[in-house]
Amino acid sequence: MSRLLLLGPAREAAGVGHAEVDGDTLADVIANANARFGVPFVEIVARSRLWVNGEDAPLDHAVGPTDEIAVVPPVSGG
Template identity: 35%
Template structure:
């Protein structure tokens, strides 16, 4: 199982701070697409992803036990 964390508007859209999902063997891009479809998440293509607290590319493969965080872009000044 994997813990998937959501921040900012993604947390609001999902309605939870995190989910427990089985993402083992999927790429980051596959997980993004799956969650975007299931929870109607906006603009997942602009979201940064961290796997085990390190930024990850869309082609990174998720392993069992990995913690994934989705972090939307931040604006402000």
């Protein structure tokens, strides 16, 4: 179980800004989030960077209840 932070278009597609999602690795959590939220969330995730605690992480990165996973779609600030 990890805490998902869903930002911008990812938040809109999921309908929530935060979610608790099961999984022992980053890949598991994202797969479960994709199953929960469906399309178009899945398509946005495919275009996004995935951060664990603010840092890039590989999909096999182990995650737990204290970790925050951010889904970061392409940005448009400024």
